[in-house]
Amino acid sequence: MSKTAAIIGGGVIGGGWAARFALNGWNVQVFDPDPQAERKIAEVMGNARRSMPGLTDVALPEEGTISFHASIVEAVAGASWIQESVPERLDIKHKTFAKVQAACAPDAVIGSSTSGFKPSELQQGAARPEQIMVAHPFNPVYLLPLVELVPGNDNTGLLVEKAMTMLSALGMYPLHLKKEIDAHVADRFLEAVWREALWLVKDGIASTEEIDNAIRYGFGIRWAQMGLFETYRVAGGEAGMKHFMAQFGPCLSWPWTKLMDVPEFTDELVDLIAGQSDAQSGMHSIRELERIRDNNLVTMMRGLKTQDWGAGALMNAHEKQMRAGTVLAARADEIEDPAAPVLTVHRAVPLDWVDYNGHMNEARYLHAFGDATDRFMEMIGCDAAYIASGGSYFTAETHIRHLDEAHAGDVIEVTTRVLAGAGKKMHLWHEMRIGERLVATGEHFLLHVSLATRKPSAPSPEIEAALARFAQAQATLPQPDGAGRAVGAPR
Incomplete structure (x- = not known):
């Protein structure tokens, strides 16, 4: 079911909100009387498309549509979230809310990007004051997760919970203030x-x-x-x-x-x-400074992500939510067709994976294939709990063929098949694609090891059985082109 957000006011903050919603799969309807609004939001979307997908190690959902409308009535039609980002004048905001509430669904959340006004001030004279709350974000909205959610005294608990759930699903952190104050907290x-x-x-x-x-x-x-x-x-x-x-x-x-x-x-x-x-x-132009800022933010936030700390922990939780219910979170017995190569990576190439040649650095191909191996290990039961119990697979040999280029923002998919899997040995074949284009292959040979002795050992019967299910089902597939190839061998 498609989700729809209305953006009333398409400046820097409104454009950032549009990008946050659209890149999370929402359809976005914009009203802004500025004749340059469409151009300005297109430029914000360009910056967001190059930076936001690289925050997570799983691809964002299919991008929603962005449409521009001649009136507030048209923009709020069917919207479950309405974000007001008009100039910081209370009289303008009151007129805007009156037009919004005359046309919107009674159960839609109306958030205000105001940085200073209290919700009680925004709600003055409103037809349904409980519907209006402060939802104050930070620039760039499409990268920074904090949003100060201030409902005021007239808001019902159910509407506040709905707002918090929606914001969390966008990868944001709703800081729910129980008491209003001028300029909120940050x-x-x-x-x-x-x-x-x-x-x-x-x-x-x-x-x-x-x-x-x-x-x-x-x-x-x-x-x-x-x-x-x-x-x-x-x-x-x-x-x-x-x-x-x-x-x-x-x-x-x-x-x-x-x-x-x-x-x-x-x-x-x-x-x-x-x-x-x-x-x-x-x-530097403002657009250049925005891109420099976005590069730095993505790099810092991804660093925090590896430590599962601060904004990085929030990103990991969002990523887990996006993986849930997909093959990227499935266990071996949930894979209906073990004879087919299984999807193990589906993500965008982040900004910090690109080298001086303008394409993905060769070390990041190993990174992506390593993630694919880790995902397959998790799928057959060699997960964090199993590793904590004293067993794991160690990579003994790797071979990567670089066949084509990948660039920042490209969505890469890695599929994995088992060339051999019995006893202590696991032989995997990975193929990386961008759409239908094959850009790299990775061949990994692994041995199961006891973490107590650091020597090869038999895996648990459950892992051995899960691995054998794939190995036996895929044994009849044609040998992949390039498997077993040595460095420098004819292509």
């Missing part, structure tokens, strides 16, 4: 840092670039994976948070900051900051 931190930064520039203490360097080379990296309180807990050493607060708490009364005072926004201050900012990064 922007209050950002405003405090911004205010202090303005003073540091105005007073000639540091330039815009030096302030950015202080963040990105220091505490910004710590915050990216541990946040604030956990970072300070570690800073307290073995004595923990109590020691940290006892040691550094008194400095809160010292005149270190000017958080309660704001520098006057004179023309001189604006020109000073704008000039330093232009000198810092003016050699």
Whole structure:
């Protein structure tokens, strides 16, 4: 069943929401009176298509459609989620909500991207105030998972639960605030840092670039994976948070900051900051800076993913959800036709897999084929629990043929068949395709090993039987072209 989202306001944030929904398989209906809206969203979608699919190690669902509509009435028709991202003026938002509620389904979630208004302010005069809630994301919406969900006092629990379920299914983290406050949570931190930064520039203490360097080379990296309180807990050493607060708490009364005072926004201050900012990064266009930002975010978030920590843990959970119910999560006895090669990898090539030649690095072919072997091992029962019990398969020999190129964003599929499987031995053949095009083959020979002795040993009877089922069913298939080939042999 197709899912439909309506985007009211297609600027930077609205376009990001459109990309997040569409690349997760939703159909998106956009209303924005700006005649450039279609071009702007197309550019955001271009950035999202090159970066977002590479966050996960399983391919995103088929992309939904994006359509543009001449009225709010048309845009909200059939939508179960409606995201308002119009300018930050309460009168404009109230007029928008009135038009939305006159036409939308009563059980649709109406989220507002507002960074400052409280839900009680948004709900004033609304026909169904319980339907409207703050859903404040962070740019770029298609990569950063945080969304502050603030329902206000009039919202029903069922509608809030529906909103949280929908956002989680998009790979986002809904931070449900039980109490409303101006600017919610995250922007209050950002405003405090911004205010202090303005003073540091105005007073000639540091330039815009030096302030950015202080963040990105220091505490910004710590915050990216541990946040604030956990970072300070570690800073307290073995004595923990109590020691940290006892040691550094008194400095809160010292005149270190000017958080309660704001520098006057004179023309001189604006020109000073704008000039330093232009000198810092003016050699790049905004679209170039967005792509640089996206490259960095994907790389950092994928690093956190390998550690199953912070945003990476959230991505792993989303990926598990996407795999559920597909062959990528099936056990051996759930495969109806063991005679056919089985799908073991279905994913996009991420940005950090591409080398200086502009295509997938040869090491990443081994990475993908290694994932295929791991998936097949898991399928026949050699999973984490089995390995923890003391047995596993070790790869003894690998041969890869590079037949064609793969580029960032290409969706690759690896199918796996068993050339031989009996006793301690497992001989696998992998084929990597992009659509119908064969781009590489991988041949793996593995031995079952006791992790206690680090020597070959017999697998469990269950694993041996599961492996034999595939080996026997596939024994009549033609020998694949290139199997057993040595390096340098004629093609």
